[in-house]
Amino acid sequence: MKSKIIFGPAGRPINYKGPAYKASKYIADEGLSAYEYQAGRGLRISEKSSNILKKESNKYNVLVSIHAPYFINLSSDNDKTIDNSIDILFKSARVGEWMGAYRIVFHSGYYLKNKKDETLNMAKSTINKVLDKIEQSKIENFTFSPETTGKKSQLGNLNEIIAICREFDNFEPTIDIAHLYARGNGSIQTINDYNKIFSTLENELDIERLHFHFTRIEYGKLGEKKHHTLNELDYGPNPEIFLKTLIEFGFKGTIICESPLLDQDALLLKNLYENLL
Numbered sequence: 483m484k485s486k487i488i489f490g491p492a493g494r495p496i497n498y499k500g501p502a503y504k505a506s507k508y509i510a511d512e513g514l515s516a517y518e519y520q521a522g523r524g525l526r527i528s529e530k531s532s533n534i535l536k537k538e539s540n541k542y543n544v545l546v547s548i549h550a551p552y553f554i555n556l557s558s559d560n561d562k563t564i565d566n567s568i569d570i571l572f573k574s575a576r577v578g579e580w581m582g583a584y585r586i587v588f589h590s591g592y593y594l595k596n597k598k599d600e601t602l603n604m605a606k607s608t609i610n611k612v613l614d615k616i617e618q619s620k621i622e623n624f625t626f627s628p629e630t631t632g633k634k635s636q637l638g639n640l641n642e643i644i645a646i647c648r649e650f651d652n653f654e655p656t657i658d659i660a661h662l663y664a665r666g667n668g669s670i671q672t673i674n675d676y677n678k679i680f681s682t683l684e685n686e687l688d689i690e691r692l693h694f695h696f697t698r699i700e701y702g703k704l705g706e707k708k709h710h711t712l713n714e715l716d717y718g719p720n721p722e723i724f725l726k727t728l729i730e731f732g733f734k735g736t737i738i739c740e741s742p743l744l745d746q747d748a749l750l751l752k753n754l755y756e757n758l759l
């Protein structure tokens with residue numbers, strides 16, 4: 483049984499020296515229960531290593547997700563980019579199934595010169611092609627998880643992510659709080675700001691467990707600039723208000739820490755959470 487809110491690093495723990503696919507024991511020993519395997523720069527992990535990750539994460543009770551490669555653009559004007567993106571998402575689902583990932587996190591794409599609603603429709607039509615390809619394959623267990631993105635040029639505000647998740651089966655949102663904060667110029671400050679986000683999610687989607695990314699973040703005119711640690715108080719969003727509101731809503735949640743201190747800050751978040759209960 484997973485507890486209600488669990489925490490873990492986005493990638494290999496800071497002081498862990500072994501291979502990424504064997505990090506589950508280390509993560510569990512630290513007192514964490516989630517692990518987002520990073521394939522942002524490419525899907526290089528083999529089936530064999532993926533299976534070890536699956537086995538060990540089950541053994542140590544760590545919930546695994548995978549972050550798909552960054553170079554996906556489901557709304558490109560270029561057919562080749564679209565074909566590539568279909569292929570990457572398809573392969574991410576395959577690797578995700580090998581490692582038992584409960585979410586395949588990905589960034590949907592860019593608006594480029596298109597209007598926002600056109601971009602969203604282009605992305606949906608590409609997703610249909612990914613799903614067709616999966617249907618013809620042996621892949622059975624997959625949950626895609628489009629992420630709220632941090633740059634204003636990127637498809638992926640809250641409403642767009644909800645629209646994608648409403649449209650397709652096997653889709654659940656990744657709510658990156660720092661990204662929403664950055665693309666809104668520091669817009670999430672108060673309990674009320676979080677209430678709006680959580681009640682929108684509650685009203686629009688059937689949620690069993692919400693997947694989050696969290697870090698403090700620096701932003702500029704174009705959106706996100708740089709991730710900061712939890713102790714760098716000059717930067718938002720405030721973790722305490724986030725956790726407090728999340729507890730009030732009663733969602734089950736997985737909080738993946740993307741600060742530069744990964745697992746160490748995930749532990750800080752966990753302590754903060756336990757003190758709020």
Ligand SMILES: [Zn+2]
Pocket residue numbers: 549587588589629
């Ligand atoms: Zn991401």
